[in-house]
Amino acid sequence: MSGNRLQENLKENYSKRFKSIGRRVETAISGSKIDANSLTLQEMRELANTIIDLETKMLQEDLEALLIQKETIERALEKKSEELQNTKYEIFNALEDEFIESTPALSKLHQIKLQSIDLYDILSEMVESTIITALEKDSEGDISESITEVIKEITYESIKEGSLNTIRVRKILSTILINAIDVVEATPTRAEQILGAVLKGMRSGLIKSINRFKKRLEFMPIEAKHILIEDYDTIISDLNQTDTLFSQVVVTQAGETSQTIRKVLLDLNKAMSYDLEELVHISKETADVIKDRFSDFAKNAVKKADIALKSQKAKEAKRMGIQAFGVAKDALGTALKSAKDAMDKK
Secondary structure, three states, X not given: OOHHHHHHHHHHHOOOXXXXXXXXXXXXXXXXXXXXXXXXXXXXXXXXXXXXXXXXXXXXXXXXXXXXXXXXXXXXXXXXXXXXXXHHHHHHHHHHHHOOOOHHHHHXXXXXXXXXXXXXXXXXXXXXXXXXXXXXXXXXXXXXXXHHHHHHHHHHHHHHOOOOOHHHHHHHHHHHHHHHHHHHHHOHHHHHHHHHHHHHHHHHHHHHHHXXXXXXXXXXXXXXXXXXXXXXXXXXXXXXXXXXXXXXXXXXXXXXXXXXXXXHHHHHHHHHOOOOHXXXXXXHHHHHHHHHHHHXXXXXXXXXXXXXXXXXXXXXXXXXXXXXXXXXXXXXXXXXXXXXXXXXXX
């Protein structure tokens, strides 16, 4: 039986009046007088595909319609997101114009801007501007110190206020390094100097962020401690592997660039492996703080959690509404998992 004839027979005998797919398939095959044993592989494929097409025709049409809606919604979301960011830019530009005569005010405003506007949207521009400005100010001299200090602050300010989960921290570090590499590609003779300074700045900014978290642990309320110890073992484990997160970012980006820059990055990463002691030290120190302060709490977590939930703070939160309380608790949980998620696994 030819392929076209097979398909035509199946279409003529396939009826949705039967309730089950099994019954519909049975009547279509018997009505088409198909001898299964005599079918070739190609004919069997055509039989199966024809029945699938007949049975799923409406589902396919529904799916295609939904995909069109999805694309429309995604385009609308993208447009609104861009409008939102542009509006934020306009607001900050207006504020900067108002405070143009006050350097301290501008400095504070720029920190807030960095935390308010889509981070990855402006990180690229900031890193590129930092390196190019340093090159223009001192085209022949040693620009390492100035680049290191600025990149340190960019890294710290970018990381400190948001969630320090692995994906976010890795993306921040990667974004900084990618844009540094882009500048270096245009200034290859100073690649080692620029990239070395950038890596030192990134490392120092990450150290500063972890150190800030360690200090904040001292003031963590009992409710927050309960959330922290839910992932107690994982947090302790990951805090002992922060150097790997940093090195992985460098190696990954090295693999995405030219051979010359790749060699520079890999050599710098190898040399820096001996200079990551401070990062390892502060991370392990933070893990020790968690152990010292929260290990006993972890053993009695359920009991103390019950007490915490009866506290005046919890009652006040309940008055805000069950839904709002749930959202707040989830947000607190995400923030406190930062010690675990900021460090990647070896």
